[in-house]
Amino acid sequence: MRNLTPEQFREQVRNGVFTGPTAGVCDGFVQANLAILPKEDAFEFLLFCQRNPKSCPLIDVTDLGSPVPRASAPTADLRTDLPKYRVYRNGELTDEPTDLNEYWTEDMVAFLIGCSFTFEEALIRNGIPMRHHEEGVNVPMYRTSFDTIPAGKFSGPMVVSMRPMGAGDVVRAVQVTSRFPSVHGAPVHIGNPEEIGIRNLASPDFGDAVPVREGETPVFWACGVTPQSVAMHTKPSLMITHAPGHMFVTDLKSEQLGVI
Amino acid sequence: MRNLTPEQFREQVRNGVFTGPTAGVCDGFVQANLAILPKEDAFEFLLFCQRNPKSCPLIDVTDLGSPVPRASAPTADLRTDLPKYRVYRNGELTDEPTDLNEYWTEDMVAFLIGCSFTFEEALIRNGIPMRHHEEGVNVPMYRTSFDTIPAGKFSGPMVVSMRPMGAGDVVRAVQVTSRFPSVHGAPVHIGNPEEIGIRNLASPDFGDAVPVREGETPVFWACGVTPQSVAMHTKPSLMITHAPGHMFVTDLKSEQLGVI
CATH class of the missing domain: 3.40.1640.10 (PSTPO5379-like)
Structure with a gap:
C-alpha cells in the first residue's frame, strides 16, 4: 500500500x-x-x-x-x-x-x-523519532486552556497532540514544522504542560499515553481533533x-x- | 502619522x-x-x-x-x-x-x-528598492492568464502586481516574501510577462506603468485587487x-x- x-x-x-x-x-x-x-x-x-x-x-x-x-x-x-x-x-x-x-x-x-501525518513524516526525515510510533499506539491528545476563536455556534478549547523529544531536537522540530502551516505548522507550546492547562500527561483526553523520559521536553501541536470536538x-x-x-x-x- | x-x-x-x-x-x-x-x-x-x-x-x-x-x-x-x-x-x-x-x-x-504594503516593507528592509516608490506612482497591476479557482458565482483571472529588480535581488525577494503567506507570499511568476498572458508591461490594467531597466527582471505577485475585480x-x-x-x-x- x-x-x-x-x-x-x-x-x-x-x-x-x-x-x-x-x-x-x-x-x-x-x-x-x-x-x-x-x-x-x-x-x-x-x-x-x-x-x-x-x-x-x-x-x-x-x-x-x-x-x-x-x-x-x-x-x-x-x-x-x-x-x-x-x-x-x-x-x-x-x-x-x-x-x-x-x-x-x-x-x-x-x-x-x-x-499530523504530513509533519510527522518531515520530523522523521529530520531524524526526530516519534515516541507513539515506537510504542505502536495513537498519539496522546489533550484539551487545553487555549480557547479557539468562536464563529457563530462553533467554540471550545483547542485540542493538542504531544510528542516528547530530546532537548537538542526541539529547535529543529520548530523549524521543520513551521514550513507546513497547512498541516498545523509550528508547535503551539513547548515544555511545562500546566502552562496550557494540562494536569497530567499520563491521562490524555484522546489517544494513548506515551512515556516522557528523563530530560525530554514535551512539544505540543494544535490537533485536527479540535474541529470535530468543537463541532460535536x-x-x-x-x-x-x-x-x-x-x-x-x-x-x-x-x-x-x-x-x- | x-x-x-x-x-x-x-x-x-x-x-x-x-x-x-x-x-x-x-x-x-x-x-x-x-x-x-x-x-x-x-x-x-x-x-x-x-x-x-x-x-x-x-x-x-x-x-x-x-x-x-x-x-x-x-x-x-x-x-x-x-x-x-x-x-x-x-x-x-x-x-x-x-x-x-x-x-x-x-x-x-x-x-x-x-x-502588499507589508511585504514591500520587508523587501525594502532587505535593501530591495521599489521602483513605483522611486517614481512616486501606484504599483502597476495586470490581469493574467492564471485563472482563479471558482467558488459559486465568483470566478475570473488572477490580477498581479509587478516590481522590477536587478537579477541579484530576485532570489532574496522570493525568500523574504515567502515568510508572509498572509500578505500574498512568494511571487507567482518571475521573468517573461508573456508566459502569464501579459502582452505589454507598459500598459497595466490598473495602477501606473514603471520603467523596467536593461538587465532587470520583472517579478509578479498575486494582488489584492483580484477579489474586488472578481466580485465586481x-x-x-x-x-x-x-x-x-x-x-x-x-x-x-x-x-x-x-x-x-
Missing part, C-alpha cells in the same frame, strides 16, 4: 478491497481529516476554520452538493473513497458506514482538514467525519505544502 | 481629522483591503478566498452584522475607521462615502484581505470596499504575520 498512487489506493477503497486505517499508505502524499456539514452550518464552520488555522488548516472545501475535492483530488469521490466514516446526529454517533451513498445529499459541504459540542443536526485513523488520501505531495 | 499607534490613527480617521491615503502611516503595522458583502454572498466569497489564498489572503472576517474585526483590531469599527469607502450596487460605483453609517446593516459580513464581475446587489489606497490599519505588527 505504501507504493500505490493515491488514485490506485482510492480505487481499492472504493471497491471495498481496502478497509483499514490509512497510516503508512501512499508514501509522501497528504492525508486529510474529513468533516461534512449541511449548508446551514457550512458558513460558520468555514469561518471557524479561517479563524483557527493552527487547529483547522483547510486543505480543500467542496462546492455545495459536490463530493469531489477538486483542488486536492479531482478524480476522487468523498462518498466512497475513505475506508470508514462516522455519522453523528445531534452530536450522537449513530452509524459507522464504509460509504455515504445513503447519507449524501445535495445540501452538503465537505471540509478536508490537514492532519454544538450538536449539529447531522455531521459526518472519517472514522479515527481512516483518512482521505489526496493527490497532493507533502512537500507541496511547504511554504518555503 | 508614521508614529501613531493604530488606535490613535483610527480615532483621527473616525473623527474626520485624517481623510487621505494610508501609505506610510503607523509604521510596522499591517494594513488591509476591505470587502463587505451581504450574507447571501458571504459563504461563496469566503470559499473563494479559501481556494485562492495567494490573491485573497484573509487577515480577518467579522461575525454576521458586526463591524468589529475582533482578531485584528478589537477596538475598531469598520463603519467609520477607514478614510474613504466605495459603494457598488450591481457592479456600478454609486457612492464614495467617508463612513458607512447609512449603509451598514445587520446582514453584512466584512472581509479584511492582506495587502459578478455584480453582487451590494458590495462595499475601501477606496483605492485608503486602507484599514490593524493592530497587527507586520512581523507577526511571518510564518517563520
